[in-house]
Amino acid sequence: MMTVTRSRRKPVADINVVPYIDVMLVLLIIFMVTAPLITSGVNVELPKANAAPIDPESKPPIVASVDRDGQYYLSVNSDPNAPLSAEDLAVLVASHMQMDASNRIVVKGDGSVSYNQIVQLMVLLQRAGVPSVGLMTDGAAADNKPRR
Structure with missing residues (x-):
């Protein structure tokens, strides 16, 4: 008589990761869609710093100014x-x-001018063909020299 021996199958200890990959892809898509929609604002007090003065031997810069009333001025105008x-x-x-x-x-802006008015002046200068714009500040030593 012949006996048939059956071999027992050993248990497989592998984890099926396909459902986890599906969940990760769904979460990735959700985060990619919602991340640009989340905006948060933080109230900050901008630091005050001393900037290096412009070299006195160099050609003086053209100063575009905006006063507290939002009016524009230019230093090279016939009447600045x-x-x-x-x-x-x-x-x-x-x-x-x-x-x-x-x-x-x-750009020289009055201290009470809103940030929006300074940005509008900078956009105006950019559209006029200015490649880069510097900002004037008053340093700790109030010497009123243009600063970069």
């Missing part, structure tokens, strides 16, 4: 104390940049 419209300022800056592309432009 006369307010300019946004269009006039852009035309003057563009003409000076065409004459000498190495002109440096700095």
Whole structure:
């Protein structure tokens, strides 16, 4: 008589990870969609710092100013104390940049001017062809020299 011996199958200790991969992909998609929607604002007090002054032997920069009333001024204008419209300022800056592309432009804003007005002036200068803009500050020593 012949006996048939059956071999027992050994238990497999592998984990099926396919469902976990599916869950991870769904979570990844959810986070990718919701991350740009989350905006948070933090109230900060910006630091005060002393900046290195502009070299006195170099060509003086063109100073575009905005006062507390939101009026624009330009230091190279025939009358630097006369307010300019946004269009006039852009035309003057563009003409000076065409004459000498190495002109440096700095923005001088009144301390009570809103951040939005400074940004609008910087956008106006950018559209006039200014590649980069510096900001003027008053350092600890109030020498009122333009700073970068």
